[in-house]
Amino acid sequence: MKAQVNGTERQYDGDPRRTLLDWLRFDLDLQGPKKGCDHGQCGACTVIVNGRRINSCLSLAMVHDGDEIRTIEDIGQSEDLAPLQRAFVSHDGFQCGYCTPGQICSATALLEELKAGLPSHVTDDLEAVPVPSEEELRERMSGNLCRCGAYPNIIAAIRDVMGEQA
Incomplete structure (x- = not known):
């Protein structure tokens, strides 16, 4: 699976059961999306996929082939806030x-x-x-x-x- 993550093409060939949240946090070291409830109820893991917000803890990484994924790291940096x-x-x-x-x-x-x-x-x-x-x-x-x-x-x-x- 290949996806654009914050403007960079990334490949995922790992466990098909791994969530998008875990791929972003643990494989790509993007610490913005948080693991809160891990049940899609708190929104701490919210990211933007193809312009729509989703709970990344409820979505499998593998289903995002060809998608554009944005995290808080792509919205603004401490030296250049959105x-x-x-x-x-x-x-x-x-x-x-x-x-x-x-x-x-x-x-x-x-x-x-x-x-x-x-x-x-x-x-x-x-x-x-x-x-x-x-x-x-x-x-x-x-x-x-x-x-x-x-x-x-x-x-x-x-x-x-x-x-x-x-």
């Missing part, structure tokens, strides 16, 4: 930081979903462009848990970046 990362810092959208890479990957994909007009579970009119209300943003981020409770600050950071992109 706008969303800067907003998380300025709005204190993190506490302990464990969930932050998954939150930022999820929010990055969320912004693209909104641009594309994709509805969520709480979108009222499936034919109209979704209105990024607080309820809409919370629903779209509901797959990412933060034990520290930074949710209002995370929503503020997303709103801040949405204002910059308008």
Whole structure:
């Protein structure tokens, strides 16, 4: 299996039962995606595959042949933060930081979903462009848990970046 991981072609010929998360963390040494619950419930392992966010702990590495995989390491670096990362810092959208890479990957994909007009579970009119209300943003981020409770600050950071992109 070959995939583009953060812009670099990578090959995986290992155990077909190995998760995408374990391949990224242990074989490719990408420490951004975190192993939280290992059941797809916390979102700490969120990565972006072909533009869509997924829980990498629930996906087998082998099924991603030809896919484009992005982790937090591809979104920005400490010396050159992405706008969303800067907003998380300025709005204190993190506490302990464990969930932050998954939150930022999820929010990055969320912004693209909104641009594309994709509805969520709480979108009222499936034919109209979704209105990024607080309820809409919370629903779209509901797959990412933060034990520290930074949710209002995370929503503020997303709103801040949405204002910059308008």
